[in-house]
Amino acid sequence: MPRFFFHVRCRSETLSYDDLGVDFPDAVTAHNEALRAARDLDGVFVTWDRNPHDCTIEDENAAGELVFSVSFGAIFTGHAKPFDPHV
Secondary structure, eight states: OOOOEEEEETTTTTOOOOOSSOOSSSSHHHHHHHHHHTTTTTTTTHTOOOGGGGGGEEEEEEEEOOOEEEEHHHOOOOOOOOOOOOO
């Protein structure tokens, strides 16, 4: 099962770096779980003194390649697009 690593970045500054990763059957499942988990972080940005619209959740595979990147602003407003592995 592939491993995915989720990082939180704000304007190129890494706020949270995932060095453990999580196993998911595919990138679509990883994307859906990332969106679900990210919704729980809404209040965290206040404690970080960050605007969530300036921040993204980025997913890398085990090879360190970017699989997808989603703006927290899009997630919190419900405008995050479904993951399309062919784009």
